[in-house]
Amino acid sequence: MPNGPLVMPANVDARSSHRPIFAVGAVLFGAFLANFDSRLFSVGLPDLRGAYSLSFDEGAWLSTAATASQIFIAPAVAWMCTVFGLRKILAIPSVVYAAISIVMPLTDTYGVLIALSILHGLLLGTFVPATLLIVVRNLPRKWWIVAMAIYSARVGLSLNAGISIVGFYVSDVGWHWLFWQDVIIAPLMGICVLLGTPHEAINRRLVAEADWGGMLLLGSGMAMIYAGLDQGNRLDWLQSGAVVALLSGGAALSLGFLLNEALIRKPWARIDVILTRNICLALIVILLYTLTALSNASLVPNFLISIGRLRPEQTGGLFLTFGVLPMLILLPSTIYLVQRHDPRLVLIVGLAAFGFAGILGTGITHQWSVDDFIPILLLQALGHSFSLLPLMMIALASSDPTRSTEFAAYVQVMRLGGAEIGMSVMATWLRVREQFHSNLLGQYIDGGKSDVMHFIARLTEHFAFAPANLAPALSIRSLVSIVQQEANTLAYIDGFWLTALFAGLGLGFVTLMTRSPPGPFSSDR
Missing domain, CATH: 1.20.1250.20 (MFS general substrate transporter like domains)
Structure with a gap:
């Protein structure tokens, strides 16, 4: 993350x-x-x-x-x-x-x-x-x-x-x-x-002089919110008392933290430390980077597991060859570019690569195999290489050195909290979209009963080896499996569209950033 x-x-x-x-x-x-x-x-x-x-x-x-x-x-x-x-x-x-x-x-x-x-x-x-x-x-x-x-x-x-x-x-x-x-x-x-x-x-x-109360309030509040988000999709969100208690309790503790920082004499992490233009925009783009990077973290491997029925040891070579190796090759060029050019330009290339990877992912079908994902992984490797380092350079150059521990508190919240928000959003999005597409496909099946009956008859012939009373049940089960597979595939397509949207939003916020002052990573230092 x-x-x-x-x-x-x-x-x-x-x-x-x-x-x-x-x-x-x-x-x-x-x-x-x-x-x-x-x-x-x-x-x-x-x-x-x-x-x-x-x-x-x-x-x-x-x-x-x-x-x-x-x-x-x-x-x-x-x-x-x-x-x-x-x-x-x-x-x-x-x-x-x-x-x-x-x-x-x-x-x-x-x-x-x-x-x-x-x-x-x-x-x-x-x-x-x-x-x-x-x-x-x-x-x-x-x-x-x-x-x-x-x-x-x-x-x-x-x-x-x-x-x-x-x-x-x-x-x-x-x-x-x-x-x-x-x-x-x-x-x-x-x-x-x-x-x-x-x-x-x-x-x-x-x-x-430590603000122990502020540290405990922020840490406890964020941990409870995380737990609520992490369990929310599994327990059906607000239908679960545990999720409601975790989210509401975490929100109350976080509000208590903000009040504590506003009222005590020596606060630990005042909110105004992140309210400068480039700092605020950089934190937003970090969140969007996390969200769009999910196309790599969850969509591709999970598709290969759930639709392709492959285990990690069967797909690991793909990610090593076309995910890890390109990043290692691109590392020197990333260092050169952020030193010699405006980091915003490098960041734009990185986020654009994530956006194109998401758009390519919208063309998947249930027949896609491991090799079909190679172009997506190459674009994602470019996105990872050209996104996070320039983001760090921009935020570092725009921050106040005398308030670094305050700034670090919010960065850590964004780092870990943003990742969990992304995972929760994507898990819920896939679940909801799968249900939506299952419903639509079911309506089409109900509306074309003659074609469906013909298809079931063909499947029954396929299961001719089974006892006569089991063949129809096996045929219907196969049809349900096909519908579920297609609904899941359509949900993953929607997931890729979502990551492309996050990348586009990230590009929009980058355009609002101002040029950072020369810093310790600039070529003129």
Whole structure:
């Protein structure tokens, strides 16, 4: 999922690392952990349900608990790093994270699994914003653009490579490695943090002045709203008391946060920090980027699973070859373009690529196979490569360095909350459109009874091998399956239209942005 920029936190004497390669390593490992773990859990959830013997509902709540805890902690991470230092926030927690990752596949009690997932998510929620701080606080400026480019590329890479990795783990080495990979990666991140960042003393003055109420209100409110959105499609939204309670409770806590920030003497994250023109527009475009990127994150792989009846290990090669590899090839050109040209122009190309990918997707049929999606994946790879990095450059150049921890709180809300809004919107859209098309197709079938009876007769002949009393039932079941397949295909077409619309809206908001002032990533610095 996308993440926004942070700038130099106030009240901290940042020092460039004398081992910048380790600082870059910490960023790389941290970004990998955050995005790949979330992606692997999402793609591998059906296999995890089977491995843990969970019902569909239990699996859904497990997923909600793992991500809601990330949202709870993420807005406060920049402040925590400013106060306690990067080492304390990343080094020791990385070891704890690895220990939890060892235990989770061995757990056979659902309550313990939920508790471990919450702890797992709390620690994971610190890694993305904390590792990004390493870039702007501990790396020489000549390293910034490379580290930021790697950091921004993690979103598209995890979306594409995650499918192949899940397939490899589940079919070849065991589902346990969905967790056990972190036993290797998390400690490596901790070691890189220790070697690549300086020791920082606790800022006791900021601790004494902390707006604990504001942090708790925002984190709790966003986590409850997320849980309501995540469960809404499964529990039929406002028909469920749990969803209503989560959404209304989260909204009340979020309103309490805004009142708290307006009334207390030293607020933690005043809303006016994001009300400048380019910052506000950049956050909106980040949300729209998240929504249009769903054409890659959910539509293509889910179509291949639900319509094509393929497993992740059967489609992973497609996403590696035409999703991951093009992004790696385009990475140097992305760095060059955002340094030498207006980032808005690069961003326009990226969003336009997503728009064209969505339009191509509207031509799908139930007969589409893996190879038919190659042009779409190539356009999406271009979109990922040319969208997030320039967005980060624009927001970074337009932000106020003295209020970076305030700005970071809202960026984290947009990063995680925007992704969940996108997933909820798309899941609900597909469900509603499938019902709509099923109804329409059903009306056509009712209106053409002679043709339908003729088709059923042909199907009955096809099932001539079955007992005479079963052949008609099998024929009708086949007809229902065909109608459902076509309704699902039409729903996916509508989903691609929706992603193209989001890309178009993103382009419209980009045109409203003003040129950013020269910044640390510009070629003239």
